[in-house]
Amino acid sequence: MLRRCAGGFGAVALAALLADRSYGADVVAPSDPFVPRPPHHAPRARNVIFLFMEGGVSQVDSFDPKPLLARDHGKPFKLKTEPTQFNAKGNTLASPWAFKNYGRCGTPVSDLFPNVATCVDDLAIVRSMTSDFSEHAAANYFLHTGTGQQGRPSMGAWAAYGLGSQCRDLPGFVVLNSGKMPIGGPDSFNSGFLPASYQGSVFRAGADPVAYIRPPDDAKPSIQRDKLDAIRDLDRAAAPRFEGAPDALESAVANYEMAFRMQSAVPDVLNLAGESSAIRSLYGLDSANAPTRIYAESCLKARRLVERGVRFVELTVPAYPGDPDAWDAHGNLRKNHEFNARAVDQPIAGLLKDLKSRGLLDETLVVFASEFGRTPFAQGSDGRDHNPYGFSLWLAGGGVKPGITYGATDEYGYKAVEGRCQVYDLHATMLHLLGIDHTRLTYRWGGRDMRLTDVHGELIHPLIA
Secondary structure (H helix, E strand, O other): OHHHHHHHHHHHHHHHHHHOOOOOHHHOOOOOOOOOOOOOOOOOOOEEEEEEOOOOOOHHHOOOOOHHHHHOOOOOOOOOOOOOOOOOOOOEOOOOOOEEEEOOOOEEEEOOOOOHHHHHHHEEEEEEEEOOOOOHHHHHHHHHHOOOOOOOOOHHHHHHHHHOOOOOOOOOEEEEEOOOOOOOHHHHHOOOOOOHHHOOEEEEOOOOOOOOOOOOOOOOHHHHHHHHHHHHHHHHHHHHHOOOHHHHHHHHHHHHHHHHHHHHHHHHHOOOOOOOHHHHHHHOOOOOOHHHHHHHHHHHHHHHHHHOOOOEEEEOOOOEOOEOOOOOOOOOHHHHHHHHHHHHHHHHHHHHHHHHHOOOHHHEEEEEEOOOEEOOEOEOOOEOOEEOOOEEEEEEOOOEOOOEEEOEEOOOOOOEEEOOEEHHHHHHHHHHHOOOOOOOOOEEEOOEEEOOOOOOOOOOHHHEO
16 A cells, blocks of 8 residues: 555645745746746845935945045035036035044945944945936936836836745835835835836834734634635636736735735734844844934844845835935035934944854845935035935945955045946846846836846946955
8 A cells, every 4th residue: 555655645745845835836827926936047145135325325424535635625626526416516525534444354434334344344345336317316216226217116126026035925025114215205116017016015113014914803814815815816807808907916916915924924024022132232222322223123124034035125214303314414414424324333234243143144135325425525514415426335245245345436536437337237236146137137018128227237247256
């Protein structure tokens, strides 16, 4: 009997595997948006954590020291200037912060980021990024979607579309809102013309991150399951009657199913009660500064989400009363940048160290970026205007070469003059590290094959380990 049934026992095991979304993709409906898909080449990164510093971190006050600014402080700016947001061009403005060399690599970092500076041997700092836009909304869209127009898919949506999801019970693209939504609104996290299943799911800070995530006390799982089954059957029955509707309806069904599973998964993954006191202190959850605590919560949640396979996690910055514009220091540069740096510096360093200690940094790409930088000359007496012509960002982990700087701005930190990069190049490199050829990740829309990098984008090879 055992000899004759041996194949049957194997079939039982095979049936269990095929029921799991991680195996047997052929038995899953082709329209299932969450099916894991193979990369184009061997990936270096499995997940992305994108630390969005909205408003524009000043490169000459953070990661790109320029001694000439101190020498010429208060004097007319010597270089030819381009139009700025407000065209209030003052004199040369020195950085209020000193720079020191850190780590084995000896990279200089300003006193704004004393904690991130201790991780400098893990960072690849790009000092020559440029943007096509100098206004917040358009620049935010450009950084997120590869175009300055509203309504295109975000890079997180493209990553989830290209690779599918590693986690059955959580979205592939999650946005942790620390308090400040980007100028231009949630379209920075949109799925655009991609199926709606790939859009960013925005989680709030605090005990209730998602509206209505907790079912009513009297709601039985069996009743919810019956409702979802009925919705699915009705949607699929209606699909043939509407041209082009099947994909949209399948996305709707998939979203209902995801929402059902999130009811149990989200409260667990975002519950920080089980984290040790050492980890909580590392991130800054015990800080006396409230914005630090808020951002520390987001950073720790980001680690927990990538641990569970969420493909792309973005963090927005905290807001504080009296200055709703994040890093946008048109005046009072010192107060603005010190507040914002104090909020994010310790949590980001804690995130990098925690990921590294758990062996997760090798497979998690962390990106720190603003939509543009700031001018080395003053706006008014103590502010800086928008500067898309040369600014800094950094990457860490996920196949990035550690402890390096790439590119350079001119002697005043105004324009990129060496290794000039565009946002398209950043996107191409991020996708490459995830195992995706940016020229092959396309979606047919409007009569052409669309992609995140449009017709642009070159890999920044010196950043790749």
